[in-house]
Amino acid sequence: MRQSNTYIIVFSLILTAVLGGLLSGVSQVLGPTQKKAQDLDTKKQILGAIPAEKTKLGDMSPEEILARYAEVISSEVADYEGNLVTTNEKGEPLVAENVNIEKNYKKPAEERVYPVFKYRNGNEVAYILPTYGAGLWDAIWGFVALNEDLETIKGVTFSHKGETPGLGARITTDEVQERYQGKSIVENQELVSVTMIKGEGNPPSKLDDTKVDGLAGATLTANGVNAMLLNYLGYYQAYFNKHSANANANADAMSMNNQ
Amino acid sequence: MSTETLEKPIVKKEAIFSKRRKKFVIDPLSDDNPITIQVLGICSALAVTTQMKPTMVMAISVTMVLILSNLIISLMRNIIPSRVRIIVQLAVVATLVTLVNEVLKAYAFDMYKELSVFIGLIITNCIVMGRLEAFALGNKPYDSMLDGLGSGLGYSWIILTVAFFRELFGSGKVFGYPVFEAIGMDNLATNGLMVSPVGAFMVLGFIIWVQRTKTGYVEH
Numbered sequence: 001m002r003q004s005n006t007y008i009i010v011f012s013l014i015l016t017a018v019l020g021g022l023l024s025g026v027s028q029v030l031g032p033t034q035k036k037a038q039d040l041d042t043k044k045q046i047l048g049a050i051p052a053e054k055t056k057l058g059d060m061s062p063e064e065i066l067a068r069y070a071e072v073i074s075s076e077v078a079d080y081e082g083n084l085v086t087t088n089e090k091g092e093p094l095v096a097e098n099v100n101i102e103k104n105y106k107k108p109a110e111e112r113v114y115p116v117f118k119y120r121n122g123n124e125v126a127y128i129l130p131t132y133g134a135g136l137w138d139a140i141w142g143f144v145a146l147n148e149d150l151e152t153i154k155g156v157t158f159s160h161k162g163e164t165p166g167l168g169a170r171i172t173t174d175e176v177q178e179r180y181q182g183k184s185i186v187e188n189q190e191l192v193s194v195t196m197i198k199g200e201g202n203p204p205s206k207l208d209d210t211k212v213d214g215l216a217g218a219t220l221t222a223n224g225v226n227a228m229l230l231n232y233l234g235y236y237q238a239y240f241n242k243h244s245a246n247a248n249a250n251a252d253a254m255s256m257n258n259q
Numbered sequence: 260m261s262t263e264t265l266e267k268p269i270v271k272k273e274a275i276f277s278k279r280r281k282k283f284v285i286d287p288l289s290d291d292n293p294i295t296i297q298v299l300g301i302c303s304a305l306a307v308t309t310q311m312k313p314t315m316v317m318a319i320s321v322t323m324v325l326i327l328s329n330l331i332i333s334l335m336r337n338i339i340p341s342r343v344r345i346i347v348q349l350a351v352v353a354t355l356v357t358l359v360n361e362v363l364k365a366y367a368f369d370m371y372k373e374l375s376v377f378i379g380l381i382i383t384n385c386i387v388m389g390r391l392e393a394f395a396l397g398n399k400p401y402d403s404m405l406d407g408l409g410s411g412l413g414y415s416w417i418i419l420t421v422a423f424f425r426e427l428f429g430s431g432k433v434f435g436y437p438v439f440e441a442i443g444m445d446n447l448a449t450n451g452l453m454v455s456p457v458g459a460f461m462v463l464g465f466i467i468w469v470q471r472t473k474t475g476y477v478e479h
Binding site for chain 1: 338339340341342343346347350351354357358361362364365366368369371372451454455
């Protein structure tokens with residue numbers, strides 16, 4: 001059966017309208033739920049940087065996670081100079097949790113904004129910093145929790161988009177992330193970050209306070225992680241110099257290493 | 260592939276699961292399997308099958324999309340202008356896939372993060388278009404749904420089997436549960452080849468080999 005052109009055009013128009021309407025309707029209906037899910041995911045990742053919290057996350061319901069987050073985390077956003085920013089370029093209030101690290105990463109370092117998540121549980125204080133960089137195949141990102149001294153790592157959590165399963169993708173495993181706990185990011189009062197060295201199962205003699213055991217077969221992913229940590233820890237030094245609790249004590253030590 | 264469109268005219272008041280209809284569901288499981296016999300949907304069989312859990316979500320999603328798109332296209336089969344039928348099918352499939360993606364994003368965000376790229380690719384999964392073109396355009400809605408279900412199940416069991424072996428030998432786990440550790444073989448080395456697409460090709464090859472030995476199917 002051969003239909004007329006008019007029939008085909010009218011049919012196509014109606015089909016487009018119906019399908020388009022359906023999709024936008026669904027998007028409207030599901031939008032709030034999706035936003036919640038995304039929000040929960042971000043908060044889970046932020047809390048997950050603290051090892052003690054991460055072990056508890058698995059048994060918590062979404063509501064409990066959000067409540068816990070609200071209880072222990074306070075956040076603010078800093079610029080490259082370390083000054084706090086409260087509004088974005090459109091003048092809307094800037095919420096640290098909503099800052100898109102990936103979008104910021106595409107801008108030059110000086111123009112980015114840097115969210116900081118302060119963790120306070122009793123007397124325990126930690127700073128959780130988002131990081132973003134390039135792995136072997138695609139983007140990698142994560143959160144690093146620094147202890148109150150701003151020199152030792154409390155915990156890290158990493159994610160990736162397309163690292164090789166079983167090799168580079170292992171950066172998401174607890175086993176690898178635990179290697180970072182307690183490591184120091186400064187050496188001789190200089191920021192050196194923590195380096196993941198080549199090869200796996202290195203003898204303790206090769207590892208020290210600023211080095212962690214590597215990933216067999218994933219040296220390039222490890223290099224990506226190293227660069228990401230060094231970059232972002234560097235970006236946050238300006239903020240720490242101005243705003244951390246022991247800003248004055250650190251100012252002298254860090255002022256030389258702000259790049 | 261095009262033989263189904265030549266089905267005999269349907270007798271009135273046929274049983275819901277008559278012999279003919281059972282064939283729609285059972286045939287694609289083995290004798291007319293979309294992956295191993297028709298060699299459709301290979302890309303996703305390679306891409307998502309490193310672990311059981313995402314594979315399961317993928318299998319369910321593809322089956323849902325197959326059933327629903329078959330149903331919708333079959334309902335519209337008499338009004339779809341034949342000259343633009345492919346684009347109409349594509350629009351319907353794309354809409355359904357987007358719906359699946361949106362639902363996953365809202366209710367299974369972890370899965371969405373892991374699978375969203377592959378979910379989008381269901382649109383180009385040849386099984387879906389293949390069934391629409393070969394079956395739904397020429398058959399009644401209920402039969403088309405059964406056909407979609409059959410093809411979906413046929414696709415599902417193959418990719419789940421592939422995923423089972425890949426996860427077992429590639430990561431030593433099944434559904435994330437460390438099997439080898441549980442039976443005291445925790446120093447067993449995992450096979451890196453299995454987590455790469457090459458592993459999927461090999462497992463798929465074995466399945467096709469075993470299946471064809473049993474059924475005696477030969478390519479013509």
